[in-house]
Amino acid sequence: MSVNISSPAPAPTRPLRLKRLELDDPQDDTEALKCKRPRLSLPPSSPGLAPCLRPLSHSPDSDQHCVSCIGPYVLLEPTEGTETYRAFHRVTEQEYICKVFSMRRYQEFTAPYVRLLPHDNICRIAEVITGEQSVFVFFQRNYGDMHSYVRTCKRLQEEEAVLLFRQMAVAVTHCHKHGVVLRDLKLRKFVFVDQQRTKLVLQNLEDSCLLHGDDDSLTDKHGCPAYVGPEILNSHHSYSGKAADVWSLGVVLYTMLVGRYPFQDVEPAALFSKIRRGTFTVPESLSVRAKSLVCCMLRKAPLERLEASELLLHPWLNCSNNTTPPNMHLNPRNCTDQVVPNYTEDTKDTGCF
Incomplete structure (x- = not known):
């Protein structure tokens, strides 16, 4: 499902709730602690944003690009179409890639990762945050293909x-x-x-x-x-x-x-x-x-x-x-x-x- 961050839409009528899915087999203590981080309580989404997305700030050129956040991550410009974004963690300042899926597509997407054991030469899901309609999957950044x-x-x-x-x-x-x-x-x-x-x-x-x-x-x-x-x-x-x-x-x-x-x-x-x-x-x-x-x-x-x-x-x-x-x-x-x-x-x- 494409995430539209510019077209106006009615604001949701019920409070936003985020749910973080913990990953199996954390690689180190840092990741384990990250998975146990308390859930964030965010205000309702602004009009025109998909669930779980809200603007961090407004600028004169915000009509051209809207910086948004999901949980502890800041979503920047799309990198490949409308469902993949550059992102960075507001605490660690590390950069990530975020892919956005509908609930149905998310189940299909994660099935191979569930089947496979962790491997050094296969990308891993860093974190998953779910909204009411979309799922945000974060991956480690890369340096080109x-x-x-x-x-x-x-x-x-x-x-x-x-x-x-x-x-x-x-x-x-x-x-x-x-x-x-x-x-x-x-x-x-x-x-x-x-x-x-x-x-x-x-x-x-x-x-x-x-x-x-x-x-x-x-x-x-x-x-x-x-x-x-x-x-x-x-x-x-x-x-x-x-x-x-x-x-x-x-x-x-x-x-x-x-x-x-x-x-x-x-x-x-x-x-x-x-x-x-x-x-x-x-x-x-x-x-x-x-x-x-x-x-x-x-x-x-x-x-x-x-x-x-x-x-x-x-x-x-x-x-x-x-x-x-x-x-x-x-x-x-x-x-x-x-x-x-x-x-x-x-x-x-x-x-x-």
Whole structure:
């Protein structure tokens, strides 16, 4: 549910009540104390604000932007559409990301987090505050996503790519081990949680599917065009959700190392045709081990791909001598029509299903 913080609306007639949901397994004493903080008693919301939101102050340009608060957090400008906001804690002054959901969507959103055990490479919910109609979920801030990072760097050297991709593979392995198929897996799903850009976490699990038992067969066709596997395009029946995730990871690794997608075209039909054929080129600039791992994931037949846990055993992820041959660097500017697109190009409606 979108949160409208500008359109006038009647003020609620009954007092506002907030309810904080305590998280399981607090990581330290500080977090434990935070969860036990007394509830805040806030005055009724001002007209035009959704429940649990009220303005902190008014300024001459308040019509353009309204700073609001929810519990101990200050909500700033939206970061992605109208349901995600920058936020900071008024006591600790730490910055967070706040996602706003309706009650129904909140239950769907949190289901994968309930299923998964805490993991260093999967984002955690810092705090949840519920209002009468909306739920406000707070996450640790991040320092940019992998898509933007690869686009800025053009491509990554193998030494750096090993350190980052290993964290991606570990996160996906953890999800698969606990019966969570990610489906819409792509570079943008991974974000940095440190300023040095060395630690990655899987940002959200909103598009994931929970499995019941060992069968990972899926029938719905869901994903981003550049990352979708050929079996999803070809099959009118079920397909392996875990194998489809591994294909998407193959696209992720290829793009990190080469600076462009293995399959790309401005026309969705042409793009899907290339993916169905499963034919792509691997630059000679990559090491033998890197080529091997990419090809082990981008195999057309799902049964021939490595599983997520097997990726971690591959020599490229377990060898410190992964170097790119000298004078063999790929210049992505020679392939301007194939470079990683910016955010608006990547999110156009070109056949996501």
